[in-house]
Amino acid sequence: MVRTAFYFCIGLFSVSILSSVAFAQNLEQLVTRLGLKTTTKSGLCQTPSLSTLPYFSSTHQYSKCEKFFGASKTRQFRFSEHHEPLSLQHIRNVSSLVHQGGSRLFQTTKMVPLLSNALSAGIEMTYRDPFLSINATPTSTSQLGTHLVLRGSVKAMRYRAEYGYAGHKTNKGLSMALHDRVGGKLLWEWQLPFITPKVELSRFANTAESNLIRSQTISTRQEYSLGWAIPNWPSFSLSYGREQKDTLNQEAESRSHATLIERVQTKIAFERTVSKGEWALGYSTFKNDIHDQGTLEKFHSTLKGTVQLFQPIDLTPSIGFTKQTNAKQDFSQERFIANLGTTIRLSTHQTIQPSFEWVRMNNREDASNASTLFSKLQYSYRPAEYGYHISAVGQYVLNKNSQQTSNPQTYDISVFIKKDLHEFLNLPHQQQFISLKLTHNQQINTLSSQSQPSISTAMLLFSLIP
Numbered sequence: 001m002v003r004t005a006f007y008f009c010i011g012l013f014s015v016s017i018l019s020s021v022a023f024a025q026n027l028e029q030l031v032t033r034l035g036l037k038t039t040t041k042s043g044l045c046q047t048p049s050l051s052t053l054p055y056f057s058s059t060h061q062y063s064k065c066e067k068f069f070g071a072s073k074t075r076q077f078r079f080s081e082h083h084e085p086l087s088l089q090h091i092r093n094v095s096s097l098v099h100q101g102g103s104r105l106f107q108t109t110k111m112v113p114l115l116s117n118a119l120s121a122g123i124e125m126t127y128r129d130p131f132l133s134i135n136a137t138p139t140s141t142s143q144l145g146t147h148l149v150l151r152g153s154v155k156a157m158r159y160r161a162e163y164g165y166a167g168h169k170t171n172k173g174l175s176m177a178l179h180d181r182v183g184g185k186l187l188w189e190w191q192l193p194f195i196t197p198k199v200e201l202s203r204f205a206n207t208a209e210s211n212l213i214r215s216q217t218i219s220t221r222q223e224y225s226l227g228w229a230i231p232n233w234p235s236f237s238l239s240y241g242r243e244q245k246d247t248l249n250q251e252a253e254s255r256s257h258a259t260l261i262e263r264v265q266t267k268i269a270f271e272r273t274v275s276k277g278e279w280a281l282g283y284s285t286f287k288n289d290i291h292d293q294g295t296l297e298k299f300h301s302t303l304k305g306t307v308q309l310f311q312p313i314d315l316t317p318s319i320g321f322t323k324q325t326n327a328k329q330d331f332s333q334e335r336f337i338a339n340l341g342t343t344i345r346l347s348t349h350q351t352i353q354p355s356f357e358w359v360r361m362n363n364r365e366d367a368s369n370a371s372t373l374f375s376k377l378q379y380s381y382r383p384a385e386y387g388y389h390i391s392a393v394g395q396y397v398l399n400k401n402s403q404q405t406s407n408p409q410t411y412d413i414s415v416f417i418k419k420d421l422h423e424f425l426n427l428p429h430q431q432q433f434i435s436l437k438l439t440h441n442q443q444i445n446t447l448s449s450q451s452q453p454s455i456s457t458a459m460l461l462f463s464l465i466p
Contacts, residue, residue: 119152142167234270258289277305294328316341332364387420
């Protein structure tokens with residue numbers, strides 16, 4: 001599959017290049033064409049002579065085709081190269097720093113209209129040059145990604161077909177496809193008055209077809225939905241989805257796991273000047289086709305919204321309930337959740353975000369329950385004119401279990417400071433900054449007389465990348 005996607009992309013480039021070379025009169029004209037000046041006109045509209053070929057003919061010679069293909073426009077491939085910034089903000093230790101940031105990403109994209117708005121073709125290619133290789137040297141295919149797309153619209157109908165490959169080292173380098181998978185999907189929707197039906201069909205596999213160590217998972221998905229939207233009324237949607245996941249053992253060449261998932265979900269949403277909300281109900285079933293483990297049924301209900309009390313303060317409350325049962329395994333579990341988030345904008349550069357969350361789990365099988373309380377406070381200050389960023393996060397977690405007498409508690413505090421050094425170093429580098437992160441984590445057991453474990457770290461990063 002990897003070779004098919006790669007060779008198909010190379011073939012598209014070769015056809016356009018060879019057609020230009022055949023009629024090139026000098027090197028300058030050839031470079032102009034390879035670089036990627038193209039037109040949207042078809043040779044079927046004119047006789048194949050030198051004077052009527054693209055790049056040589058005058059504008060009025062296309063008048064017979066413009067109504068069907070659209071007006072002539074010059075388009076170019078877009079090439080880009082950039083370094084992903086290294087950051088200490090979201091890492092817990094120094095060893096995890098090598099897994100994110102620092103790599104170079106090369107990308108090229110192009111979209112060409114074929115039949116005006118009715119059909120367009122696009123291609124995107126990316127290659128990641130990693131900052132560091134962990135445990136093994138990455139292969140070229142694991143760092144390569146390519147994506148092809150055909151899309152268009154006719155009146156109120158829109159459609160799209162795409163096929164892509166992205167190695168597991170690309171790390172979501174493609175904007176139109178997820179990483180570590182190969183496959184494609186078809187999408188169709190029809191925007192009727194007040195009603196919009198949608199259909200999505202897809203089939204994807206992870207990129208482990210040539211790796212005997214990694215298992216390969218093939219996912220086939222179908223989703224059908226219908227949405228109603230009437231001005232000044234709440235919107236409503238109903239959807240049904242079916243997904244089958246087959247996990248293949250590369251060495252035994254057999255299926256080791258096969259799951260069939262079916263979902264039905266409905267949503268009601270409203271939006272007002274100072275508030276908006278959504279209520280979602282869903283029912284799903286999970287069944288393993290190989291191991292007869294019964295059917296896991298899941299029902300969930302979620303109510304969430306956003307309320308702006310006044311200009312600088314937003315509240316985001318949510319409550320939810322989930323119940324899972326499996327009659328064959330005599331399994332029943334309930335989960336309740338309540339969350340209250342707050343965003344306080346002190347200024348255009350400063351925000352404070354306090355949040356509280358309560359989660360309760362009930363297991364009917366052993367008549368046990370567990371509760372967890374999360375309390376978190378975040379502060380961020382990022383002035384644009386001075387080129388630095390300061391943030392602080394404090395979190396408190398309290399756990400309580402009916403089968404345990406202790407109530408373990410966790411305190412987690414971190415401070416992050418980052419300063420851009422362009423004004424001091426004055427170097428022509430894309431990334432030049434210094435950052436500092438201080439963290440402290442401590443677990444406390446009120447019933448234990450032993451010393452409580454705690455971890456404190458300090459990390460300093462100086463980054464200078466062209």
